Amino acid sequence: MxxxxxxxxxxxxxxxxxxxxxxxxxxxxxxxxxxxxxxxxxxxxxxxxxxxxxxxxxxxxxxxxxxxxxxxxxxxxxxxxxxxxxxxxxxxxxxxxxxxxxxxxxxxxxxxxxxxxxxxxxxxxxxxxxxxxxxxxxxxxxxxxxxxxxxxxxxxxxxxxxxxxxxxxxxFIKGNKESLKKSLNKIIKGEKIKIDEDAINYILEKSDGSFRNLQRNFNEIFLQTGKKISLKDIEGYLLKNGEYEGKNLEEDLMAGEVEVILEKLEKMAGDGVNFADLREKWLQYFQTKMLSFYGLGT
Ligand SMILES: [Zn+2]
Incomplete structure (x- = not known):
């Protein structure tokens, strides 16, 4: 905890x-x-x-x-x-x-x-x-x-x-952006953390509506980086935890950012990310996307 x-x-x-x-x-x-x-x-x-x-x-x-x-x-x-x-x-x-x-x-x-x-x-x-x-x-x-x-x-x-x-x-329901932000702001104020708005939005988006995930992730990032937290710190932390999602991969692919993709993968390999899990996530993402493209699935 x-x-x-x-x-x-x-x-x-x-x-x-x-x-x-x-x-x-x-x-x-x-x-x-x-x-x-x-x-x-x-x-x-x-x-x-x-x-x-x-x-x-x-x-x-x-x-x-x-x-x-x-x-x-x-x-x-x-x-x-x-x-x-x-x-x-x-x-x-x-x-x-x-x-x-x-x-x-x-x-x-x-x-x-x-x-x-x-x-x-x-x-x-x-x-x-x-x-x-x-x-x-x-x-x-x-x-x-x-x-x-x-x-x-x-x-x-x-x-x-x-x-x-x-x-x-x-x-009980998943937290919406507003309630998650309120919860995060308590910590930001309490710990006197300096953090940009885009970094806040990013971590809120990645917490999947869970107050517990949000607090846990933010705590880890805080322990690693201290009282000044940037978007890059958060991206780096989530990447380390295998949070390179299908959506992000797709964005990078569409932008033709092959070097960026390789860089991210290399960093994740260095951090010991479980690639089998990650591959499953990606497959699921692209499969759902493909099915919905053909009007199948939900
Ligand atoms: Zn009492």
Missing amino acids: SVFHLKYRPNKISELDLTDVSDKLTKILGSKDMPQSWLFAGPKGSGKTSAARILAKSINCLDPDGVEPCDKCKNCQEIMRGNSLDIIEIDGASNRGVDDIRNLKDSAYLSPINLKKKVVIIDEVHMLTREAFNALLKVLEEPPKNLIFVLCTTDDNKIPETVLSRLCQIR
Whole structure:
């Protein structure tokens, strides 16, 4: 995990990268009947687990400002340190069987030790087996009063309808340019980084809508180049990581820049880029392009 990811992660509901998510959470958490079972669904790196931890603080804070956690009380501190026994985080991909869920239920049913409410966060919940979902459904139908479930998934189509219908669903989406830029600007300001607008636009474009990718890439570039970052630094870094995409290759080919292409390939070879992966990416790009040229494919 990158340092920027920890240092600049949102701590309040209003700081969440997706405005729509923070608006919805504020509204629902402020209502009288707070749901006990939640589903956070959306792509990787869109902030689901960060939001789940903030939700846990909001529910448990001893001195909240509306729905916002104070981050100072002993409950907030305990959750922020990440060692609270009342916050149970499991990965659904590696704990997918019915026995895993039964074990989870055993500990979840015990009253919270320090906090007001126990919060169970299951990441990648769509990976659970059908039997495991059935076992989970029983708790979701009648959860103990002090228990909150936050199920996170990148693929809610794989979650049985019976389970879905029990959950308060919050949808996460890929970051658009504006929200990604807002997230990046926090780091640029915080670290007093000098960076050109074209360099900013380039890295935003390359992060595939993922706040996590953006922070991770930017952190690496920062560590390599320091507080002054140019478009060239970013291109160099992404190239090193095999980010010479089909689109870029096509542009260079169309421009007849054979020397540039060879230079890039040589640099990548020197940096130990995996060319088999890269070739796959290029083939896929040109195949899709060709199919769409003939009106085939999507
Ligand atoms: Zn607090």
